[in-house]
Amino acid sequence: MDYNLLFLVFIGFIAGIINTIAGGGSLLTLPMLIFMGLPPSIANGTNRIAILIQNFFSSAGFKSKGITTFPFSIWMGISALLGSIIGAYLGAIYFKDEIFNKILAIVMVIIVVYMIFKPKVKRDINSERIEKKYFWHLILTFFFIGIYGGFIQAGTGIFILLALNSIGKISLVKSNAIKTVVVIFYTLSALAIYAYNDKINYSMGLTLAIGNSAGAWFSSRYSVNKGDDLVRWFLIIMVSIMAVKLFFS
Template identity: 50%
Template sequence: MNFEFEYLLLLPVGFVAGFLNTIAGGGTLLTLPLLIFLGLPASVANGTNRVAILIQTATAVKGFKSKGISTYPFSFYLGMSAFFGAMIGAKLAIDIQGELFNRILAIIMVMVLLTLFFSPKRDYDTIIEKTTGKSLYWAIIVFFFLGIYGGFINAGIGFLMLLILPYLNGLSLVKSNATKVYVVAVYTIGAVVVFALENQINYLLAFILTIGNASGAWVGSRWSVKKDDKVIKLFLVITVSSLAIKLWFF
């Protein structure tokens, strides 16, 4: 494949995606459509994006750990459960037709935006951690199905985890984020293996995107949890809405 200057768009978009994925979620809603617009078939764009997500989340895990934030081994149990689900989801994503995949992605993008804006607020100071016993077993079951979704498309899964972990396991926002990136890192290994075996990865674009994603993840993981949600939400709604419209109609 000849190098095109349009590919350099992956660097700033990847940085923003890595940053958003680490502090909240939604980065895939930017990178996956961009890869499709750069000419990749839907399944190849999906597989290519996973390489960047794998390195991004591994970087974020190190970033959180450098600040003393970790939920291991709780995050490991959830990650392994999601790992097996992700291999199923990735296989489903490869087998689906490109046009249908684009439509599904457009619908998911809109649903994620609605979830982002209408999800209930959570008082993280009043919750109690529950990472053992029945709460752990329920989380393992739930994250298996999250893994299927993550392996299939991954878009917006960060928002789902940030909704589930505080309610199901009583984790604070920062610990939920740390758990989220660890789980995604583990299950993405399974997804990457499936996409690689099926030759559904463009390694040149994956390398470029990875540089942006990993840089954004490192900055995001070390940034204060007290972020300006309004600015991020405004950015997401404008960008994601535009990409969803283009995916559906063009």
């Protein structure tokens, strides 16, 4: 029995729950793939398989609860998709592995600081702002989120929720539903670029996807959100440790 694969399923399950609740699951899975021996660029591409499949399951979970975001989520997804083409090129081709490790470590630290001091996300908002100038503000924002998502992915969900909540005044539940659609869109283009450049380990990616999908479905279907603070501090501690290890590796 390959215990590494079982461990990947477990990590994927935890990351799937985290991704669906608030985003940030890739802050665990991406460095973990690197620590398990994959070159950073291949770990970056491999992680996309799990992200894509997980978000299909998560989106299905939201839909089964009657939460739909069409066509708004499609427009945001297209914008992010266009940006991710640029980001994926940077992640798959442009940056060397050693530099990528240090960039990822720095990004992880920045996200940890944000997670410690971030304002509370409003769960229930009655007056959405998704028309006229706010729509175009979000379109532009999601283009840049797509660049980042195509490049690293880790923490993208956090930025998506922040944009939807602060600019669009969209509730947390609906924002999470939109997030799953957006991630599917930009991950498709990013994954294609990583695959074209032979930057994917399919067996590890599919194994991770099993755990990711189970965690995402469980979380989206049963609204597991009572442990938000516990999840946040777990992420902060684990990500901090891995960021230090990555930076000096």
